[in-house]
Amino acid sequence: MLAFASAIQTMAPVTHEVYFDIDINGKDAGRITIGLFGTVVPETVHNFVDIAAGTAFDDGLSYTGNPFHRIIKGFMAQGGDITNQDGTGGKSIFGKKFPDENFILKHDRDHVLSMANSGADTNGSQFFITFEKTPWLNGKHVVFGEVLSGFETLHKMEAMGSPDGKPKKPVTIRKSGVIDQSRDGRR
Template structure:
């Protein structure tokens, strides 16, 4: 066995590299290519001999071209100067680690005083929970103050003040030389009542027959418990009776499958808002919006704010999902069945509008906290609905 040796001397250290040379040796095969008993033994040995001769020819074959690896200049490829620098850098790191291990060993044996806690290490993670708890406490305190303010009553005799004002107003009206008038700011509901009607068909409506125009209310909240106020709607049962009956069934359902806890999934400022299950959740078993029914008619129009209409499905039917317009929105005429209009709570509707975005997704969760029939309409309408089903 021969070997090649290469060595060089650096800093009184002599390094040698040895690489042994070995020669290939042919080993004939002893395993025949036929299975035992498949052929006679003479044929088996003859075939094994021919196979080994073929393998030997391949083993001893020499190439007709130069297939040796190219010459590798070690000095240029190995870069001994870089290797030496790495060697000294690693040696320095090793010496520092040894010193550190000696100090750690000394501390473990002698139990020296060590201060390894950094109070500012997790400051960014520990400060936020306290700040979040502080915000929640502020919210609870604000709610308590709000309830106390709402529970307070005036210390003045309001009936007496109103009577005195009425007498003073009549006296000033009689004594004035010119027509006397006082400018009074109208409420938003009064402004809403002056808007155009949603119906272009003259309908004879009697106040005594409240079943033709039932009224329902909805109380809205944002997030967990912050109230937004109540909105009252008047439903046109004399124009779209079937759609209104379906809607009233979800308003005051004895099985408690109502609109309560139902959220807005689209609020577009200056246009409209939609409430109900998101279209991708309607097919769920527990959804109250699964049952669909055909569209009734398009006799009523979206000619004012606060128009209540049903949102159509992809198949052209309705499923009690409804929308409320913030302004006059004629684009829905002929596409959505209008079932009523808002008569009270315009200010609260504008509050809901403030939680919307141009893309439609609400900034916070706005949902129905409570709903039902308005006073004076509950008993009659409940009997009317269930008798017609």
């Protein structure tokens, strides 16, 4: 488990950490750090890490510069449409949509990271971060991480939410990346 992850009780061992530097309306809103659970859902984590790092595709598609196209206060923020940037697209590292890996982890706490989909076995690059517990999503969306830090940034993002999901102001991932764990021999 990573150093920071051990300071809080995560729902599973953290194998990777990814960060999102967030802009709201073109201004720095802070950084979110997310712990990923690669021992439970390795393929889902592999897909997310490669896209976050910008190493997944020859055309440079990544989460950097990508908007959160849907934010609903009290529910979640959804992003990751790396092809169309509006919620209608997405792409996986596997060349097509990939199956739901498993539903072992549950939406039983705030700040869970889960795959967005359009039905069973339709995972691509889109994801969402919950603001509250969302147990009705269990068995429908694969949980593969949770927020470790940046809760103030998440609250700022949530404040941009609306009932129909259209953000009040643009919320963008200015930069995404993987936190280098090789210095400590972790990976």
